[in-house]
Amino acid sequence: MKEILSTKNTMVKELKKLKIKKHREAQKRYLIEGFHLVEEAVKADAEIEWILCSRRGIEEWSEWVSTHEDERFLLVTEEILSSLSEVPTPQGMMAVVKMPNVETTLGYSGRWLLLDNVQDPGNVGTMIRTADAAGMTGVILGDGSADIYNTKVLRAMQGSNYHLPIFQLPLKTIVDQFKQHDVPVFGTELNKRAVSYQTLPSQKQYALIMGNEGKGVSAELLTMVDQSIYIPIIGEAESLNVAIAAGILMYHFLHNKIE
Incomplete structure (x- = not known):
């Protein structure tokens, strides 16, 4: 599993921008926080670029991580998760997800x-x-x-x-x-x-x-x-x-x- 240790890392700096709508739209991706949302995204086959986990998160959801771990997983510090999070206490897992290409044609029924x-x-x-x-x-x-x-x-x-x-x-x-x-x-x-x-x-x-x-x-x-x-x-x-x-x-x- 790749590891990032510094909040000054170029990738981390780019991910911080995703807190702002204009940057989300420019990059066509967004952040999700917490194990449940990451799990839902994986189940739905959402296009996930990265799954960021702290050591605490890996330990807490070790069974799930061991089953799903691949090249998308990144080991990061709690400090990095805190810098990206919008909640006081991050849960130990986040993901970077690409926005889907949504068709604008509706069936106009239902x-x-x-x-x-x-x-x-x-x-x-x-x-x-x-x-x-x-x-x-x-x-x-x-x-x-x-x-x-x-x-x-x-x-x-x-x-x-x-x-x-x-x-x-x-x-x-x-x-x-x-x-x-x-x-x-x-x-x-x-x-x-x-x-x-x-x-x-x-x-x-x-x-x-x-x-x-x-x-x-x-x-x-x-x-x-x-x-x-x-x-x-x-x-x-x-x-x-x-x-x-x-x-x-x-x-x-x-x-x-x-x-």
């Missing part, structure tokens, strides 16, 4: 989650993970939404980005295409034409738009949806967290499929 300017990385990651759990066809991130290769998004997704397609595309065009393919589009908003989600039956196919944490779905997109929907608030809370709301709606539309 069940889709659309995120309109959802900026919080934890919310974006949680919604993608929930979409995976609910058997959604895919997720589309519109302009302004958090980068899926942000380390906080990656941690919140817990590997779900390897299980379903995720696109980053302009939602106005996408919504129009869904409608042309007779896929109903729902937008979350409390307005005069909105109905409670409880009045709607399960859906074999649909596109669900979830909006910005503070502003909701954009007014322009709301004029394009087939139906605006809302989740009734029973208690005194002003609103629901967008990720919680998305989970409620995705499972509601799935209801008949899991009975």
